[in-house]
Amino acid sequence: MKSANLVKRLLVALFILAGGWEVGRAAPAAKIISLNGEVKIRRGVEETWQPAAVGMLLESVDTILTFENAAAVLELNEGATFRLSGNTLLEMLDLRKITERELFLHLMSQKISKIPPADEKTRLRIGNVSSVHGEQKKTSRGPGSDSGERRQQETNGAKALLAQQYHPNAILKLHQILAKYPNVNDCGEIQFYLGQALEAINRPGQALDAYQAVIEQSRAAKCDDAVATQRLQAAQQNKKSLQK
Structure with a gap:
């Protein structure tokens, strides 16, 4: 018991020294420089979504959502576009x-935090705060209320990170999606992007x-569509x- 707690403390210390806490709280601001179709944003932890606008x-702490057949281009602080x-x-x-x-210190800390004490029989499961955004209030159109649609929107976000070579970010995001939707049946889509990253x-x-x-997932679900x-x-x- 004491040794397990010591390992946890050491990993947390290493995580802090490596700047790991920045993963959870720091990100550059961005500016919307191009829009096409319906795009909305959410400010911080607000439940309501508002139409996006160029500039x-x-x-x-903000979130952006593009709907079907829409597109957006962001300009980041360092001048890069996304x-x-x-x-x-x-x-x-x-x-x-x-x-x-x-990335790997963060993933390791998550694994360690999930290890229950030897005498613990049950664990309190607390959902991700972001998972409830837009799900209770219907005052504005936001992410899909269906978990499958919401998961696909998040997966497409991770796919965008992968396509634009934010590889560690994509890996972290894909792991978060897998943790959030543990019983997902997507014919291996998330795992495929994870493998590429x-x-x-x-x-x-x-x-x-x-x-x-x-x-394994493709065969188990008998996925036979073209994609x-x-x-x-x-x-x-x-x-x-x-394997070569």
Whole structure:
């Protein structure tokens, strides 16, 4: 018991020294420089969504949502641009670039925090605060009320991070989505993006595990649509390449 607590304290200390707490609270502000279609934003922890506008400034606590066939382009503080396609939900916090060291210390701290004491029989499960945004109040149109639609919007946000080479950020976001929707049946989509991101930062062993999960999930769910079939074939090919 004492040794387990000591390990937790050491990991937390390492996490703080590595700047890990910044993962949870610091992100650059952004400015909307282009919009197409219906796009909305949410300020901080507010429940209401408001229409986005070109020139609008977004802080690290804000969230942006694009609807079907919509698009947005953000300009970040350092001058870089970030593009969002349709049906995408992204928190500005996700755009604060994190290092690989911060990423894995953060993931390790999450694993350690989930280990219950030896005499603990039950655990209190507390949901992510962001999961309730827009779900109770119907005063404005926000993310999909259906969990599958909401998950897809969040997954598309992680996909945007991956496509624009925010690889550690994408990995962290995908892990958060998997934790938030533990019983997801997406024919391996999240695991496929996770495998690609892990490959990009040269983590072949973990990428292999992700691609294997894609294969198992696709077969278990008997996914046979064109997109799922193409993803399964890509996962099999990527796995084969990594095993050489």
